[in-house]
Amino acid sequence: MSKTKALGPSLPFFKKSLETMPRAQRRDYLERKLRGIIQHAYRHSTGFKRLLDAAGRSPGDIKTIKALEKIPITKKADLVELQKKHPPFGGWEGVPLHDLRRIYVSPGPINEPGEKEYDELGWAQAMVAAGFRPGQTAINTFSYHMVPFALNMIDNSLYRVGCITIPTGVGNTEQQVNILRTLHVDAFCGTPSFLLAIAEKAEEMGLDPGKDLCLRVGLVAAEMVPETLRSNLEERFGMVLRQSYGTADIGCLGYECLEKNGMHVPDDKLVEIVDPQTGKQLKPGEVGEIVATTFNKTYPLIRFGTGDLSQLSVAPCPCGRTSPRLMKILGRVDQVTKVRGLFVHPGQADEVASRHDPIARVQVVVRRRDHKDEMILRVELQEGTFPAEPLKEAIEKSIRDVMKVRGEVQFVPKGTIPAGAKKIDDQRTWE
């Protein structure tokens, strides 16, 4: 029997009372937390006070999730500018400086105030949902330097779950393989690409990752894991791999349970999906920007715009958790464009590509001709497949189904779409 199956259908929780709250109770719970953090931030964070005052609002105006719409969204770029003006934190710290334990520095650069006691739930909930159990030994292969992720968030969460942590950090792949083997490591925290590097190194060293190593569970973050890579890694190691989503500033915003059908929003975050242009909340199923609010009193980011696109599902999950789920991450907000009045986003281009095996790469090009929008899907085909009219028609039908706008397929030779090219190339110029 494989170790994957041995994990069984029983699904423990990290904080069952929170994770299984009925929907109305969850809303009351979150709104109570929201009112608390708004009052706290207004009183202690000069950055938030400035923002709310400039919007002509007072803390009393923000009592419900819906009322959050009255607060302007703060983006990462805004934080960078604010920190230049009001160092070191742009006024966003929610406690006096002498009450900090650490100062983190994340790419941006952004300084982040670090709390004395880490008490957030998200990553611990993610670990338990992925199958981490007390007494297991885990390697934490995220970087321990500068940023809060490995040192504060993941390390502390492993401790809270009851796991023993080996703080390996990134790199030293051969040494990591030896550690996995000699210390009988059960659990992995890191990026999917680093887990792949470990698998390859182990094989290079003459080991069979499934037999000679005993990894049972893994929580990956920082990059989304494609399904083909996930099943490859799960089979190679005989492990369960679950992914999570979050940012260094605000922590965990979503984690997969064993059902693997989207990422549950943790109970200590408030996640909205908003129209990137108006900041208004969208309904479940609609695609928009992920905007998050944390209840962290040391660093009370409120309506922080992640710049990532997704949609929420509120359909019941068989695991018993009642929180909404972030579905796939569908690309970046700055890559969203409107074609004939409809939003087109990079995730849709990927969806179209995934429906046709012969497709190797795609790129959407939007142009303007005779004062009309024109959308072209440039398609590179896999080695050994050739452009044909029926394939062109089939892809064009998928474009209509997925994107809801008409687009023309243009086959291009392999290598035409440059590496790192934007998924959506908007070539329109407006006079």
Ligand SMILES: [Zn+2]
């Ligand atoms: Zn679930």
